[in-house]
Amino acid sequence: MRITPLDIQQKQFPMKFRGFDVEEVYAFLEVIREEMEELLRENATLKENVQRAESHVKEYKEMENTLRETLMTAQQMVEDYKTNARKEAELLIKEAEIRADELIKGAQEKVIKIHEDIVDLKGIRRHFKEELRRLIENHTRMLDHDSYREGENREEVAE
Incomplete structure (x- = not known):
């Protein structure tokens, strides 16, 4: 059973022989009633403060969860970007290697072709x-033959 300040104020004590000083009892009850009213007001204020604090804590926990989820999402995005960048880099390197091999092969083929041409x-x-x-030898023979014939002709003319 809860006692209220009103219960304290309205409480009546029966009188007995050589009992308590009634004025003092009622004065004390009044002090208790006032203290109890103050305590009840303070308790109500504290309950309101607790409710507000719990509400704030709930909001902060929700914000914390949201931030945690956002952070995890951002970290996952960073990891995805890193993975994609690594894959792209590997692909570019492979493409460059293939192109370099093709260029080297083409250059080697050109070198072979140049050697063949040489x-x-x-x-x-x-x-x-x-x-x-052969042409010079033929011409030389022809010249020699012409010289020989000229020499024969000169001998015939001289004779």
Whole structure:
């Protein structure tokens, strides 16, 4: 059973022989009633403060959860970006390696073609030299033959 300040104020005590001083009892009850009213007001204020504080704590916990979720999402996004960047870098490196291999292969093929052309040109040069030598030899023989014939003609004319 809860006692209210009103219960204290309205409480009546029966009188007995050689009992308490009634004025003093009622004065004391009045002090108790006032103290109890003050305590009840203070208790109500504290309850309101607790409710407000609990409400704030609840809000802060919700904000904390939201921030935690946001942070986790941001961290996941960062990890995803890192993973994607790594994959892109690996892909670019592979593409560059393939392109470099193709360029090297093309250059090697050009070197082989140039060597083949050099060999062909050397053959053509050798053939040209031989043809030129034959031509010179033929012309030399013709000149020698002409000189010989001129010498015969001179001997015939001198005779």
